[in-house]
Amino acid sequence: MTGDDRHGDHRHGHGRPGEDRHAAGPGAAEHGTGAGHGSASGHRSVPEHRARLSALLAHLAAREPVTVSLEEAQGAALAEDLVAPGSLPRFDNSQMDGFAVSSADFDRPPSTPSGASTPSAASTAFTVAAAIAAGDTPEALAPGHAAPIMTGAMLPEGADAVVPVEQAHPRAYPGPGERVELPAAEPGTFVRRAGSDVEGGAVVLRAGTVLGPRQLGLAAGLGIGRVRVRPRLSVAVVSTGAELAEPGDGLAPGQIHDANTALLAAALREAGITARTVAVRTDDPAVLLGELGSLTAGSGRPDAVITTGGVSQGAFEATKLALGGRDVEFAHLAMQPGGPQGLGTFNGTPLIAFPGNPVSCWISWEILLRPVLSALLGAPAPRRRLRVPLAEPLSSPQGRLQVRRARLLPDGRAELVGGPGSHLLGALAASDALVLVPEDVTHLPAGADVEVWLT
Numbered sequence: 001m002t003g004d005d006r007h008g009d010h011r012h013g014h015g016r017p018g019e020d021r022h023a024a025g026p027g028a029a030e031h032g033t034g035a036g037h038g039s040a041s042g043h044r045s046v047p048e049h050r051a052r053l054s055a056l057l058a059h060l061a062a063r064e065p066v067t068v069s070l071e072e073a074q075g076a077a078l079a080e081d082l083v084a085p086g087s088l089p090r091f092d093n094s095q096m097d098g099f100a101v102s103s104a105d106f107d108r109p110p111s112t113p114s115g116a117s118t119p120s121a122a123s124t125a126f127t128v129a130a131a132i133a134a135g136d137t138p139e140a141l142a143p144g145h146a147a148p149i150m151t152g153a154m155l156p157e158g159a160d161a162v163v164p165v166e167q168a169h170p171r172a173y174p175g176p177g178e179r180v181e182l183p184a185a186e187p188g189t190f191v192r193r194a195g196s197d198v199e200g201g202a203v204v205l206r207a208g209t210v211l212g213p214r215q216l217g218l219a220a221g222l223g224i225g226r227v228r229v230r231p232r233l234s235v236a237v238v239s240t241g242a243e244l245a246e247p248g249d250g251l252a253p254g255q256i257h258d259a260n261t262a263l264l265a266a267a268l269r270e271a272g273i274t275a276r277t278v279a280v281r282t283d284d285p286a287v288l289l290g291e292l293g294s295l296t297a298g299s300g301r302p303d304a305v306i307t308t309g310g311v312s313q314g315a316f317e318a319t320k321l322a323l324g325g326r327d328v329e330f331a332h333l334a335m336q337p338g339g340p341q342g343l344g345t346f347n348g349t350p351l352i353a354f355p356g357n358p359v360s361c362w363i364s365w366e367i368l369l370r371p372v373l374s375a376l377l378g379a380p381a382p383r384r385r386l387r388v389p390l391a392e393p394l395s396s397p398q399g400r401l402q403v404r405r406a407r408l409l410p411d412g413r414a415e416l417v418g419g420p421g422s423h424l425l426g427a428l429a430a431s432d433a434l435v436l437v438p439e440d441v442t443h444l445p446a447g448a449d450v451e452v453w454l455t
């Protein structure tokens with residue numbers, strides 16, 4: 001992780017109260033419509049918080065699409081339908097290394113030229129024509145002839161079937177004019193018909209499709225080198241906390257290594273988002289304000305800022321202290337982990353405040369922000385959601401959506417990994433799924449069906 005660590009650069013001139021020009025951002029006052037949408041626990045519900053995130057980021061859906069190379073397009077969502085300029089396969093071609101023949105020739109009585117061995121009743125003797133390699137433009141096949149043909153090579157006019165070389169006698173490619181015996185083949189045998197995969201002119205990918213390896217392979221196979229996509233988001237991750245040290249550096253007593261920067265930046269990049277990172281290794285709100293001020297100034301500012309840490313009830317909550325009273329609101333969600341959250345704007349840039357515990361960060365991204373981005377922008381693609389039986393019983397706090405880390409077992413059951421604690425990085429790394437336990441559920445027996453998101 002090459003974090004842009006500007007700790008120690010105390011530029012207090014930026015982002016002080018009164019310097020924060022954020023007229024466009026949806027401030028706390030505009031979020032006052034949530035009454036009645038809270039959870040039974042009195043905390044804000046997850047759908048309500050998602051709706052606020054969606055309103056905060058809605059303008060990002062209106063950005064002009066861009067035309068980019070396939071390499072640059074990975075992870076982006078198509079801005080328009082992708083239409084096949086031609087067919088796949090482009091032309092009738094061979095699926096096997098063997099001999100191109102006309103199936104009609106098998107109907108003729110076997111020919112036994114003088115000096116040739118008598119073919120078996122099941123095969124027919126052919127005169128060998130010129131061999132056809134992939135990339136060749138073959139000559140038409142004359143009746144009674146079989147052309148050695150390689151996989152992918154264009155079928156010659158007059159041929160409608162291919163016999164693999166393994167079935168030929170001799171099991172080889174005799175020279176032109178020599179003889180080869182082949183067993184009968186139906187029309188179309190081992191022939192890959194033009195357009196049998198994709199028809200020219202067809203819509204092959206719908207607007208909004210996220211471009212991964214398979215989609216990019218299709219575009220390339222169709223000869224499409226550049227695609228029109230929704231522009232990539234750029235997000236800055238600002239981790240905060242006086243206890244944080246750079247991974248790789250030594251620790252003073254009481255310090256811990258910063259996991260959130262690497263975790264969130266990787267999550268963003270995996271989602272096709274450009275991520276930059278800033279570590280604010282102090283609980284001084286003025287330093288955080290300075291960093292946020294310089295981050296959100298100028299044309300290079302990100303589309304959004306995510307902060308981690310400093311949003312709970314402690315005495316040194318830098319994020320809350322720095323941003324409280326500005327256009328950022330703080331709330332406690334009916335979710336665990338990931339309860340304390342903030343959102344709003346700083347200098348007009350959307351700002352989302354995640355809690356500091358690493359698992360809380362991950363859950364906040366997976367359960368709150370990622371689904372909002374999927375719905376608004378198409379990318380990243382939504383996580384796959386399944387209902388599967390639990391491998392073991394669990395209990396969950398009343399009035400909270402509890403999100404547990406789990407592994408999907410080969411038999412299709414979800415096995416919990418670690419407990420519910422939001423500091424359990426080891427268990428998080430061993431998981432490949434999230435189990436969502438609804439707010440009103442406090443106990444589930446083994447075998448109960450649960451909602452699982454594959455991560």
Ligand SMILES: Nc1nc2c(c(=O)[nH]1)N[C@H]1C(S)=C(S)[C@@H](COP(=O)(O)OP(=O)(O)OC[C@H]3O[C@@H](n4cnc5c(N)ncnc54)[C@H](O)[C@@H]3O)O[C@H]1N2
Pocket residue numbers: 239240241243244256257258259260261308309310311312313314317337338339340354355356357358360422
């Ligand atoms: N009295 C209360 N205390 C707490 C409450 C509460 O409601 N009342 N909520 C708890 C919950 S739930 C969470 S989640 C955390 C949220 O705390 P903050 O967002 O203020 O985060 P911090 O206090 O800065 O850190 C919490 C925890 O995470 C560690 N941390 C922080 N940043 C990183 C990082 N970049 N890499 C690794 N670990 C990090 C930090 O050292 C703390 O252990 O508050 C509870 N408390």
Ligand code: MOO
Pocket residue numbers: 335336337338339340355357359360421422
């Ligand atoms: O809401 Mo916190 O994320 O449980 O530890």
